[in-house]
Amino acid sequence: MNETFLQACRGEKTDYTPVWMMRQAGRYLPEYQKVRGTIPFLELCKHPELCVEVTLQPLRRFAMDAAILFSDILIPIEAMGAELSFHEGQGPIIANPCRDAETVEQLKIADPEQDLPFVQETVRLLRSELDVPLIGFAGAPFTCATYLIEGGSSKFFYETKKLMFTQPGLFHRLMDKISETVIRALKAQAKAGAQALQLFDTWAGILAPCDFEIFALPYVQRIFRKLRDLNVPLIYFANNGATLLDMSARAGAHVIGIDWRTDIGDAIGKAGRLAVQGNLDPLALLLPQEELKERIGRLLGGARDACGHIFNLGHGIHQLTPPDQVRLAVDFVHELSAR
Amino acid sequence: MNETFLQACRGEKTDYTPVWMMRQAGRYLPEYQKVRGTIPFLELCKHPELCVEVTLQPLRRFAMDAAILFSDILIPIEAMGAELSFHEGQGPIIANPCRDAETVEQLKIADPEQDLPFVQETVRLLRSELDVPLIGFAGAPFTCATYLIEGGSSKFFYETKKLMFTQPGLFHRLMDKISETVIRALKAQAKAGAQALQLFDTWAGILAPCDFEIFALPYVQRIFRKLRDLNVPLIYFANNGATLLDMSARAGAHVIGIDWRTDIGDAIGKAGRLAVQGNLDPLALLLPQEELKERIGRLLGGARDACGHIFNLGHGIHQLTPPDQVRLAVDFVHELSAR
Numbered sequence: 001m002n003e004t005f006l007q008a009c010r011g012e013k014t015d016y017t018p019v020w021m022m023r024q025a026g027r028y029l030p031e032y033q034k035v036r037g038t039i040p041f042l043e044l045c046k047h048p049e050l051c052v053e054v055t056l057q058p059l060r061r062f063a064m065d066a067a068i069l070f071s072d073i074l075i076p077i078e079a080m081g082a083e084l085s086f087h088e089g090q091g092p093i094i095a096n097p098c099r100d101a102e103t104v105e106q107l108k109i110a111d112p113e114q115d116l117p118f119v120q121e122t123v124r125l126l127r128s129e130l131d132v133p134l135i136g137f138a139g140a141p142f143t144c145a146t147y148l149i150e151g152g153s154s155k156f157f158y159e160t161k162k163l164m165f166t167q168p169g170l171f172h173r174l175m176d177k178i179s180e181t182v183i184r185a186l187k188a189q190a191k192a193g194a195q196a197l198q199l200f201d202t203w204a205g206i207l208a209p210c211d212f213e214i215f216a217l218p219y220v221q222r223i224f225r226k227l228r229d230l231n232v233p234l235i236y237f238a239n240n241g242a243t244l245l246d247m248s249a250r251a252g253a254h255v256i257g258i259d260w261r262t263d264i265g266d267a268i269g270k271a272g273r274l275a276v277q278g279n280l281d282p283l284a285l286l287l288p289q290e291e292l293k294e295r296i297g298r299l300l301g302g303a304r305d306a307c308g309h310i311f312n313l314g315h316g317i318h319q320l321t322p323p324d325q326v327r328l329a330v331d332f333v334h335e336l337s338a339r
Numbered sequence: 340m341n342e343t344f345l346q347a348c349r350g351e352k353t354d355y356t357p358v359w360m361m362r363q364a365g366r367y368l369p370e371y372q373k374v375r376g377t378i379p380f381l382e383l384c385k386h387p388e389l390c391v392e393v394t395l396q397p398l399r400r401f402a403m404d405a406a407i408l409f410s411d412i413l414i415p416i417e418a419m420g421a422e423l424s425f426h427e428g429q430g431p432i433i434a435n436p437c438r439d440a441e442t443v444e445q446l447k448i449a450d451p452e453q454d455l456p457f458v459q460e461t462v463r464l465l466r467s468e469l470d471v472p473l474i475g476f477a478g479a480p481f482t483c484a485t486y487l488i489e490g491g492s493s494k495f496f497y498e499t500k501k502l503m504f505t506q507p508g509l510f511h512r513l514m515d516k517i518s519e520t521v522i523r524a525l526k527a528q529a530k531a532g533a534q535a536l537q538l539f540d541t542w543a544g545i546l547a548p549c550d551f552e553i554f555a556l557p558y559v560q561r562i563f564r565k566l567r568d569l570n571v572p573l574i575y576f577a578n579n580g581a582t583l584l585d586m587s588a589r590a591g592a593h594v595i596g597i598d599w600r601t602d603i604g605d606a607i608g609k610a611g612r613l614a615v616q617g618n619l620d621p622l623a624l625l626l627p628q629e630e631l632k633e634r635i636g637r638l639l640g641g642a643r644d645a646c647g648h649i650f651n652l653g654h655g656i657h658q659l660t661p662p663d664q665v666r667l668a669v670d671f672v673h674e675l676s677a678r
Contacts, residue, residue, distance in 0.1 A: 205579075
């Protein structure tokens with residue numbers, strides 16, 4: 001078992017900088033596209049054997065130091081009662097958006113054993129196949145709330161902020177329910193064998209810091225507090241969260257994920273004694289090889305003083321990324337950091 | 340003539356904090372919708388009398404301390420040869436995206452006198468009507484380049500970064516041409532009577548700081564250097580630019596616009612001796628009156644130590660904003676800051 005990733009999460013000294021990439025199991029891989037050609041995305045997420053297959057695909061090609069469970073941040077949200085569907089090129093749609101007391105009350109707190117058995121089954125199957133750690137994950141409550149309220153993705157998040165600003169009590173009630181679902185889902189993943197847990201806060205960055213502090217951070221803190229006893233590394237990734245970093249560092253995670261907009265040296269200053277994960281611009285993987293290596297070199301240099309660094313992208317890998325560039329990046333991180 | 344806005348731009352002491360709002364002439368006003376019902380957006384931008392009308396509409400309702408020319412950041416780009424159109428709810432489309440040497444060479448540097456006479460005519464007509472300063476504007480080169488390269492708006496800006504990373508010489512050539520066009524367009528606006536000039540860098544925030552420094556900042560600096568002699572305040576707004584603020588402060592502008600993600604106190608620390616403009620979350624205008632006042636109070640308090648503060652939103656006003664909330668905000672800024 002290669003424990004480099006877990007060591008870095010714990011801030012221990014490692015032989016080299018471990019690497020994984022957000023969405024490493026995804027559309028940039030022809031073998032993933034092949035599986036997806038046979039089954040719609042949402043069905044794939046509920047099919048343990050195929051989830052195992054696509055989780056393993058990048059590990060067969062690249063020397064990744066961690067695997068991440070193939071699933072979607074909205075899977076537990078569907079289990080709460082959201083009528084979820086995915087449409088090619090459109091992102092998720094929730095047919096019954098949640099904007100009033102009645103629809104919030106109708107949401108149930110999901111029971112992972114009953115509602116999400118396929119997730120735990122995927123985790124169990126993966127653990128018997130993997131020789132690197134397996135990361136479980138969920139969407140952070142604020143991000144899940146935006147999908148529930150908007151009924152999908154959004155440009156301005158008008159409905160979310162309208163609810164937040166005009167009915168804060170109801171917004172908090174919704175966040176309570178989502179948080180409890182996320183806690184249960186992540187505990188079940190850990191119980192099934194997930195060796196680290198990441199909260200993805202994809203849309204945290206649409207909030208002013210003063211609103212993040214009131215409407216999002218307390219729920220992330222609650223979740224991590226409840227997961228702390230599991231003794232697995234906890235990772236918090238607040239996308240586009242440069243101005244939220246001070247607060248993210250107080251979220252209760254062991255590792256702070258950094259998007260590509262922030263200089264990693266600056267992020268480390270704010271992360272204090274936490275490990276950091278990141279943060280190459282996913283599209284910098286398009287750079288010619290020498291420039292890509294140079295940029296990776298600067299990133300590793302910038303992360304020199306981190307209390308643990310896990311190399312990652314600053315966001316999910318883009319579907320048009322050439323797999324050979326991914327290999328180059330992974331191998332070069334290993335090579336340079338091992339010197 | 341109410342010069343409060345210009346005084347704040349110059350860092351002079353003012354009797355109260357001046358206010359204007361990005362997109363203050365826009366769809367949240369029924370009288371604007373009425374005009375738009377009679378004419379497509381792009382035609383409206385080329386019709387001086389109607390541009391004057393919609394520019395004045397918010398000033399009839401609210402005690403704004405500045406007017407901003409009604410136009411679009413892509414108007415000079417169309418004059419370069421982009422086949423521009425706007426489709427309801429879709430944003431701009433450029434039918435001939437610019438991704439290779441041939442299409443870049445075909446772009447011409449626009450001549451405002453010949454290609455954009457309607458802009459200068461609008462400015463001239465407005466000056467004879469206004470008793471507050473008139474702001475002229477253009478899109479910053481990087482933002483204009485994203486539209487030209489993507490052929491419209493984008494989620495990941497794959498084509499832009501691909502060009503930037505794989506053909507940097509061609510990317511810089513494109514930026515050269517756009518910058519020269521922007522310089523000419525803004526000089527013509529100032530000559531026609533614009534009393535301040537703002538560069539909107541809507542998409543600067545998709546760049547890692549190291550890329551902003553190489554691919555975007557030098558062009559903004561060049562433009563401001565060429566405009567410095569006009570002796571009008573120059574404003575730079577890099578949207579979602581929290582991690583670019585140190586560099587934005589070196590762009591050569593007199594005023595730095597701040598989006599709502601950054602605490603204004605932090606921004607002021609980085610703006611140094613420049614004035615700041617911002618930065619209420621546009622959707623915070625949905626807050627109940629007392630909470631809205633409290634938030635404005637905190638914002639004004641946070642801006643206390645600025646070398647000049649112009650109250651504004653942190654982005655364009657949302658089309659579903661109740662006009663009465665805009666009035667409340669404008670009047671309360673004036674009332675509280677005059678005490």
